Amino acid sequence: KNGRINMINLTSKKTCTGCGVCAQICPQQAITLKPDKEGFLYPSVNESLCTHCNLCIQKCPCHKTITTDNKNLYFGAHAKEPSLRLLGSSGGIFPLLARHVLQQGGVVYGACLMEDGSIAHKGIDKVEDLEQITRTKYVQSDLSNIWEPIRSFLHEGRMVLFCGTPCQTEGLRFYLGTAYSNLLLVDLVCYGVPSPGIWQRYITFLHKKYDSRPHMFYFRDKCNQDNGHTVRIQCTDKEYTYSVYKDLFLRSFFKSINLRPSCYHCSYCTVSRNSDITLGDFWGIERTNPSLDDGMGNSIIICHTPKGLSLFNNIKNQLIWFQYEEHEITQPRLQKPTKCPPTRWIYMLLYRILPFSLWIRLFKV
Numbered sequence: 001k002n003g004r005i006n007m008i009n010l011t012s013k014k015t016c017t018g019c020g021v022c023a024q025i026c027p028q029q030a031i032t033l034k035p036d037k038e039g040f041l042y043p044s045v046n047e048s049l050c051t052h053c054n055l056c057i058q059k060c061p062c063h064k065t066i067t068t069d070n071k072n073l074y075f076g077a078h079a080k081e082p083s084l085r086l087l088g089s090s091g092g093i094f095p096l097l098a099r100h101v102l103q104q105g106g107v108v109y110g111a112c113l114m115e116d117g118s119i120a121h122k123g124i125d126k127v128e129d130l131e132q133i134t135r136t137k138y139v140q141s142d143l144s145n146i147w148e149p150i151r152s153f154l155h156e157g158r159m160v161l162f163c164g165t166p167c168q169t170e171g172l173r174f175y176l177g178t179a180y181s182n183l184l185l186v187d188l189v190c191y192g193v194p195s196p197g198i199w200q201r202y203i204t205f206l207h208k209k210y211d212s213r214p215h216m217f218y219f220r221d222k223c224n225q226d227n228g229h230t231v232r233i234q235c236t237d238k239e240y241t242y243s244v245y246k247d248l249f250l251r252s253f254f255k256s257i258n259l260r261p262s263c264y265h266c267s268y269c270t271v272s273r274n275s276d277i278t279l280g281d282f283w284g285i286e287r288t289n290p291s292l293d294d295g296m297g298n299s300i301i302i303c304h305t306p307k308g309l310s311l312f313n314n315i316k317n318q319l320i321w322f323q324y325e326e327h328e329i330t331q332p333r334l335q336k337p338t339k340c341p342p343t344r345w346i347y348m349l350l351y352r353i354l355p356f357s358l359w360i361r362l363f364k365v
Contacts, residue, residue, distance in 0.1 A: 013040075013260075015062045016062055017062060017168075017262045018033070018193075018260060018262075019143065019170070019171030020143050020147075021056075025059045026055065027051075027053065028050065028051055030046045030050040031043050031044065031046075033144070035197050037348075037351075037352050038198070039196055039197015039198050039199075039201075040195050040197065040260050040261075059174050059175060059177070061167070061173075061174045062262075065267075066270070068272050070273075070304040072304055072326065073302070073303045073309060074325065075321050075322065076282050076288065076289060076292070076298055076300060077093060077322070078090075078091030078092060078297060079092035079319060086222055087134040088135065089135050089136035089281075090228075090281045090282065090297045091282070091299030091319075093299045094163055094186065096315045096318055097161065097277070097311060100311070100315055101159050101311075102124070102127050105125075106125070106159030107124070107125045107158055107159070107160050108163070109133070109162045109163065110122070110124075110133030113137065117213070118199075119142065119196065120141055120145065121142065121164065122146075123146060123153075136219050138250065138253050139194050139196050140194065140196050140260060141196075143164075143171070150172065151176060154176070154182055157182060159182045160183050160184065163186040163188070164187060165268075166275065167262075169187040169274075169275050184307060185275040185276050186275060187268075188280060189280025189281065189300065190263075192266070192338045193259065193263060195259075198249070198258050201360075202356075202360065204356075205356060205360060206233065208357075212236045212237065214234065215235065216232075217231075217234075219244070222295075222297065224241075225296055230243060230244065231246075231247045231250065248360045248363045251363035251364075252363045257348075257363075259338060261340075265337060266338075269335060271302060271326060271329070271334055274304075275308070276303070276308030277301065277302065277303055277311065278300070280300045280331055281331065282298040283332070287330075288328055292320065292322075301321075347362065
């Protein structure tokens with residue numbers, strides 16, 4: 001009993017990615033996800049409901065080793081359609097993959113900025129809704145409402161494309177427990193996931209600052225053809241744009257302060273993945289293929305499985321692309337996790353003590 005309870009309640013936050021599989025899989029609904037003092041969700045067990053079935057331990061991906069014999073293929077690319085490149089933070093590849101699946105009658109899941117300012121995964125089945133789940137969102141998204149609908153769509157025989165961080169795609173894989181032929185897993189080259197609690201407080205901060213609640217927040221807009229180095233915020237009657245390096249939330253992200261503790265120990269910072277495709281920014285494109293470096297972004301595409309390669313082949317006539325080798329990769333998050341700054345504990349201590357409006361201004365310097 002004690003070993004199981006310790007597993008769920010965690011003696012160390014270095015391992016829990018917050019995927020939420022344990023809460024979803026528990027047949028007694030004995031596990032809930034609760035925010036800690038940094039705003040990250042962690043599992044909490046109601047011992048009076050727990051029957052010690054150990055299903056949560058069996059389904060938890062945190063202590064599993066990635067084992068794959070996939071023979072990866074590596075591509076660099078961007079979409080030919082300028083409008084699709086604007087929909088993507090890198091080369092506009094995800095919108096193309098998603099559009100193909102939607103045109104086949106499938107369902108696509110991705111992170112969405114919700115009406116209350118939170119970030120949560122959402123499923124769409126219409127091409128006209130695609131913009132809701134495109135573009136990078138630098139916040140850990142909530143998956144709580146998507147697990148069973150995904151399983152239901154798969155059982156109906158519909159194609160499902162899920163795009164998320166590698167720990168989220170791995171969580172979904174463990175939750176389902178079956179290798180569905182109609183499931184396509186697309187994960188991201190992830191720097192780390194910022195706190196949803198800090199993000200929600202930042203949205204409130206912006207609401208007060210602009211006297212209007214932001215209804216759209218573009219973390220990396222390409223309006224200036226600067227590879228997505230512009231923030232664009234749409235409020236009720238006004239729009240604001242400025243450099244990503246001036247946004248206080250993103251400055252805390254770039255300093256690696258607001259990341260989940262497990263991100264500093266991430267086991268997915270490798271080209272070995274259990275997904276079908278990995279997407280990310282193509283760092284070093286100016287050296288690898290400078291003719292494509294036009295300020296509108298390019299993507300790394302790693303096809304891990306035959307399903308992933310087939311999906312890529314279905315869209316490649318809509319891409320400007322080239323193939324390259326693994327040794328040419330310069331993307332650091334495919335080599336090792338983000339390093340935890342030694343000052344993080346001080347910032348997080350101050351986060352718990354200071355008013356948020358004062359704490360966030362620490363990142364002006």
